[in-house]
Amino acid sequence: MPPSGQPATLIYNARAGSSARAPVPDLHRALEDAGYHAALHVTPGPEALPELLRATTGTVFVAGGDGTIRSAALHLLNRPDVTLGVIPMGTANNVARALRLPLDPLAAARAHARTRPRPFDVGLVRGPWGEDHFIEACGCGLFADILDDYGPHLAKSPVRALGSMLEVFTRQQPLGVRVTVDGQGVPSPPLAVLEVMNTPSTGTGLHLAPPADPTDGQFTLVRMQALNREPLLEYAAAMLRGTFHTQPGVHADHGQVFTVADLGQVWHVDTDLRRSAAPGGVVEIRVQPGALRVLSPAP
Numbered sequence: 001m002p003p004s005g006q007p008a009t010l011i012y013n014a015r016a017g018s019s020a021r022a023p024v025p026d027l028h029r030a031l032e033d034a035g036y037h038a039a040l041h042v043t044p045g046p047e048a049l050p051e052l053l054r055a056t057t058g059t060v061f062v063a064g065g066d067g068t069i070r071s072a073a074l075h076l077l078n079r080p081d082v083t084l085g086v087i088p089m090g091t092a093n094n095v096a097r098a099l100r101l102p103l104d105p106l107a108a109a110r111a112h113a114r115t116r117p118r119p120f121d122v123g124l125v126r127g128p129w130g131e132d133h134f135i136e137a138c139g140c141g142l143f144a145d146i147l148d149d150y151g152p153h154l155a156k157s158p159v160r161a162l163g164s165m166l167e168v169f170t171r172q173q174p175l176g177v178r179v180t181v182d183g184q185g186v187p188s189p190p191l192a193v194l195e196v197m198n199t200p201s202t203g204t205g206l207h208l209a210p211p212a213d214p215t216d217g218q219f220t221l222v223r224m225q226a227l228n229r230e231p232l233l234e235y236a237a238a239m240l241r242g243t244f245h246t247q248p249g250v251h252a253d254h255g256q257v258f259t260v261a262d263l264g265q266v267w268h269v270d271t272d273l274r275r276s277a278a279p280g281g282v283v284e285i286r287v288q289p290g291a292l293r294v295l296s297p298a299p
């Protein structure tokens with residue numbers, strides 16, 4: 001436990017899915033119980049973060065869903081003067097799960113009595129469109145296509161999400177792309193899914209790479225061979241159960257630098273979407289080991 005009353009900053013997204021489970025006074029008290037006296041910033045949106053974080057050092061708790069955590073984390077890359085403390089207040093909470101924090105926001109705040117700063121890897125994607133970073137995952141194939149059809153920055157809608165899934169399952173073409181892992185080509189049969197995972201799960205809680213560890217300096221490349229449509233439901237169930245990586249036709253490779261041929265396919269970089277205007281080159285994905293300092297419980 002840090003010495004009682006250690007100064008910290010608390011960024012709070014009142015719009016995050018489960019903010020009702022952690023009203024500000026309760027969260028403040030839970031952090032006090034963990035040994036932190038946090039200066040509160042209820043942010044109206046991600047645009048408030050660059051200026052706020054530029055002027056902040058020390059421990060920064062971020063209470064929000066994965067989108068809020070990501071938008072803060074992207075301003076804290078290679079900032080050894082800042083340690084990020086995650087307080088999960090979203091729906092999927094992929095980052096908190098990866099860190100093995102409790103998923104209840106108040107319990108997570110109290111658990112920070114026993115967390116320590118640890119290096120957390122970040123992904124760098126270089127494509128014809130430029131450079132981007134990711135915290136959870138990037139990839140192409142089914143999920144990127146579904147996200148593209150759904151429109152990740154429109155208001156959430158389960159009905160639209162279902163429509164996008166059906167639409168993409170119906171028209172999906174397998175991806176025949178050349179792939180390398182740390183400079184070596186890997187067999188590349190036509191693929192339905194290609195994901196480079198930093199965290200074990202991504203998106204709406206899809207457990208694609210349960211053994212992935214964002215503190216190990218490596219990513220997991222998950223490839224799922226193109227299939228007939230019938231077994232897709234079995235694969236979807238396996239994603240929710242955390243057994244996707246053991247299904248037939250699913251391959252996992254570990255490495256630090258990945259290249260994938262650019263045929264003009266849509267990519268997701270966490271929830272951002274990218275597509276090359278001039279296909280023909282490669283997209284490179286590289287680990288930036290320990291680019292973030294993040295509080296996590298002892299292993």
Ligand SMILES: Nc1ncnc2c1ncn2[C@@H]1O[C@H](COP(=O)(O)OP(=O)(O)OP(=O)(O)O)[C@@H](O)[C@H]1O
Nearest residue numbers: 013016017043044045046064065067068090091092
């Ligand atoms: N620092 C911030 N302050 C306020 N709003 C933010 C901040 N960062 C992101 N947002 C916005 O808040 C909304 C909800 O964000 P977030 O993804 O964190 O929560 P969620 O949707 O409940 O989580 P999940 O993705 O797990 O369902 C999004 O519209 C996002 O753009």
